Amino acid sequence: MRMLLTHKRGPKSFENLRMVDGVLYGTYREAIKAMGLLKDEETRKQSILEIINYTNDRKELRSTYASMLVFSDLKDQKDIWEETKDLFSSDFLYLRGLKDYNDEIYLDALDDIQEQVFNCGGGNIVHYGLPSSRNGEKSSNVIRREKAYNSKELSETVERALPLLNREQKICYDKIIESVGCETENKSKAFFLNAPGGTGKSFLLNLLRHSSFEE
Template sequence: MRMLLTHKKGPVSFESLRTVEGVIYDSYREAVKALGLLNDEETWLKTIMEIISYTNDRDQLRSTYASMLVFSDLEDQRGIWEETKDLFASDFLYARGLTEYNEEIYRDALDDIQEKVYNNGGAKIEEYGLPPSRDGKKSFNIIRREKSYNKTRLAEEVKEKLTTMNTDQRHCYDTIMERVKNSKNYSNNGFFINAPGGIGKSFLLNALLDTLRSTKKIALAVASSGIAATVLHGGRTAHNMFKIPIMDHKDVRACSVKRNSEHAR
């Protein structure tokens, strides 16, 4: 309906909104399709390949694809999936130490896409034409996902970052990593990094995140806004990560992380 209201001039009723060249269509989707406003498969494939040309981060690729699923329209998502599923699942192949793809690896990728679709306010991925995830049969393995980063690549990137840090950045990095390694020896392990914008705080934070993930540790990158979260590797908003409800100041509610769930663990 939103697309029709944007592109059709002068509709006077819901019926006229669904009318294209004298034909009254039963649904808004059919009317949109008749107007040629639905994205075609070739456009989607070009978009996915363009993302691949700019980044090797498969988690970011799946995040972008999930957003495309929720906020765009395409008739044949199954065709897109079949043609590009190796690209979406390559990090899971590497994480499992395998050389050939199998259904379990593709299911790993579908599970992750499903979770990202939910995070964008979407529905089950089969409603978009994709094969079903293991939602309902097997919980999303959040812990596995957080440990599925390419550790060799991250270690190489950390090594490069360390050579370009200035004195203050390196002092922060060394101090925080010392606390990570020996946290039991200290009573306070919280840090606040204070510096003007554009001076390299995000660079430092990403170096810390990459270091921890390269050693198989879980590092949760959280920011207060979506824009700030995109700057951090694997970043998510606090509302998303901790399931903080959007509330009126008079409301008293709890975060909706279920007890004993994988998310809680």
């Protein structure tokens, strides 16, 4: 749509925006293709191949490619991926100490591309025609870090800390934990903890954070 709005003068409606030489196209992409605005698809492919040939840092390569996916409206990348996946994945081959490529190596590269796409504000890489990564929309480093906890250690921390709560802290703790674990109540809630400095707010908040992990 952005490309059409840039190149078409005086569109009167969304439907009119998709009309080219009297023909109404079903999608904006079909319309811009009819206008000849996608002639640079091959140029983009060549750009990707040039980046691969001139970039020894594969992490940087995947990051650049992710930016192109998000900001350059690249679609239908299956052919490019099949043609270049060894080059996108070569550092993972070395890190795993292998001589031959396999699906796990390619998934390592796809996971990294997916993460870089998320970092650029994009969505699932399957929308760009690439194969799915291992975790799809859950492969962000942030999410992986948040889930990298030891349940046993957290449980032990909670057991040690609970007896140390004073009466007011215990009331807050019980109320919030009860709300988090309530499956019958669909309403969202927010709790505001207000107390003078040095009264144990951080201690209570850390305990709540340790208590709310998933088994």
